[in-house]
Amino acid sequence: MNILIVTDAWEPQVNGVVRTLKQTRRELEKLGHAVELITPQNFTTFPCPTYPEIRLSWRPRKKIAARIEAFRPDAIHIATEGPLGLAARKYCIRHKLPFTTAYHSRFPEYVQLRFGIPVSWTYRWLANFHNAAEATMAPTRVVVDDLKARGFTRTVMWSRGVDLDIFKPVAREKLQTRRPIFVYVGRVAVEKNVEAFLELELPGSKWVCGDGPAAAALKAKYPGVNWLGVLSQAELAEVYSAADVFVFPSRTDTFGLVLLEAMACGCPVAAYPVTGPIDVIGNDGPGALQEDLQAACLAALKIDRTEVRRFAERFSWAAASRQFLSHLHPFTPAAQQELQLSMQAAK
Structure with a gap:
């Protein structure tokens, strides 16, 4: 089956959306499907206001149409709500093609933090965008229920996984500083609440x-913190393994792939008891979830690293990608039958 995925989030961005789509494409191709991605790399782009690392595509409508018609997809998935997602959505509606969408991040909360726009306004716009789809995939049951409460009509769950061959316990030598070592991995931006970690007295x-856009200011404000910049997955595995606690200060993430990566390397997690950490970790086991983030960090030091790794082994990209596949809406009976046969073979 030919599967087209349209995304405004792509390289050189390093984030959970990009990683999820890469891993999903890899797993779908293993199952014999042809996967084409339409990304900003195929278009003229301009920097996103307040976040220049994100490139927005300029007037993509005609080129999107040409790419769709050249690939002749059997199913279309729109991963993001940016210029490419909007153009692809408009094409599908005009040509009466069913499509699916995904809700990856707490975008309304991010918009409110950056521009002061009320959360309710953005959720209303997003509901209108996604309700044209046959299904809107969200990463956890809590997010699915939250979206339904906000007027989303066809929300389903699409979980996430972790590459257990890359993210695994290795020698704990990467970080040669005073122990215990507390680590944050991810985008350095206001919505990630990184400063809540940096200001702790640990x-x-x-x-x-x-x-990210907040990195320069935070480096200047907290000179005693060590910085490594953006790393490869193999390098991150060394960092997670060397750390004593992975600190996840975000209150707005819908899932947090870095949680799984850290745990797969045996590193316990300290986080707030909010959507994302609660859904992934639960109330006990591989992490400490408390409103007092400092107390959570100290409690996480006592968690058995072997048990943390064992918990992470429950998650696989193969299972997550089969879930994604099950939500697609092929255009023709022949493609629908092919999808059903693929799902049976993947069990």
């Missing part, structure tokens, strides 16, 4: 791996 040392 023993040992702190590290940040990642980059």
